[in-house]
Amino acid sequence: MADHPASPGGEDQSTDPEIANADAVIVQKHEPTLRGIVRVVATVVASAVALYLIYLLRTPIGWLCVATFVAVAVAAPVRRLEQHMPRGLAIALVYLVLVLIPIGIGLILIPPAVTAGSDLVNDLPSYVSDVNDTVQNSDTLRGLNEDYDLVGKLEDAADNAAGSLDNVATTLADIGAGLIGSLFALFTIIVMSIFMVSRGHEWTRALLATRRPQEADAIGKALERMAFAVSAYVGGALTQAIIAGIVAFIVLSILGVPAPLALAVIIAILDLVPLIGATIGAFLVALVTLFNDFPTDTIIWVIFAIAYQQFENYVVQPRIQSRAVQLDPFVIVVAAIFGGTLLGIVGALLAIPVAAAGQIGVREFMLYRRGELERMGGDLTEGLPIDGPDSSEGGSVTT
Structure with missing residues (x-):
């Protein structure tokens, strides 16, 4: 049986208890522990749950982002008005204008749009007749019409447009439902932004105090x-x-x-x-x-x-x-x-x-x-020796 090489001190290194303990500690550090596995699994599960909650709350989170933007945007006019009136009155005035603007835009756009749509449907037959006259007066267009029946398709479209007026009630109902949802979202955004404008400075100071x-x-x-x-x-x-x-x-x-x-x-x-x-x-x-x-x-x-x-x-x-x-x-x-x-x-x-x-x-x-x-860097270099041209060979000058 071969002998193990002896250490310089005459002791066998393979049987040194300190070396064996050190090797065991290293092995234990690289082996996964139950606590580490639980921590990793808990982190993954918590991240997945957080992402799923964000997905479920994506609509109110979007409202919150828009409300923050609105609050920041109206903060400047509120500050200007605040120089001449109480802050609460300034906020109320700015948001009153903010609400009246879309109402005014709707009053400007909706009546002409309804009138134009009605006139377009009523005048479509005359438009088709004008197009037909133009086609008949042109040899090229008349040939295309004979090949593809363009005027016939326009007449069918005009008839369908006139007949679609029967579905106006259904269309208006769908538009009304969407409008109610939009108004609710708009109301929520305005309320949240009002809170942000009125209490935003306090929240910011509380955050910065930490x-x-x-x-x-x-x-x-x-x-x-x-x-x-x-x-x-x-x-x-x-x-x-x-x-x-x-x-x-x-x-x-x-x-x-x-x-x-x-x-x-x-x-x-x-x-x-x-x-x-x-x-x-x-x-x-x-x-x-x-x-x-x-x-x-x-x-x-x-x-x-x-x-x-x-x-x-x-x-x-x-x-x-x-x-x-x-x-x-x-x-x-x-x-x-x-x-x-x-x-x-x-x-x-x-x-x-x-x-x-x-x-x-x-x-x-x-x-x-x-x-x-x-x-x-200034704190670390302060007090360190700096070699200068007037310093002695073994001396140094400190700052």
């Missing part, structure tokens, strides 16, 4: 700048939309297009939608001009829409929004796509100010961390 003074100061400054960016963007966007609506109303009135005020309101509302809103509004109005004085009004409107969009993009928008948001165009596009995908039109409207606020938050956090690291 942090260190330096952290509280940095967070407070970041929140103020984020709120300014959101309120400035909203104010600028509303100003830009109002200008677009006024200019569109003037042009449409000169052209003699029916319901110029309603069309101008549509232009102003769609102008709030980033990237594509103004284009969609111009296209819808162009469709209306087809039934007014085609092609003169249509050509004039298209030229005006293209020229005004360039003027708005390069003159109006930079002057109004220069202090509010400073985002890269790529970030604006991505934010609008993400917001529209998540929350539809509302998400597209909120995307840019939220992205601007997020950018400010990240920037302020990085500045705070840089200041913390600089202070930590």
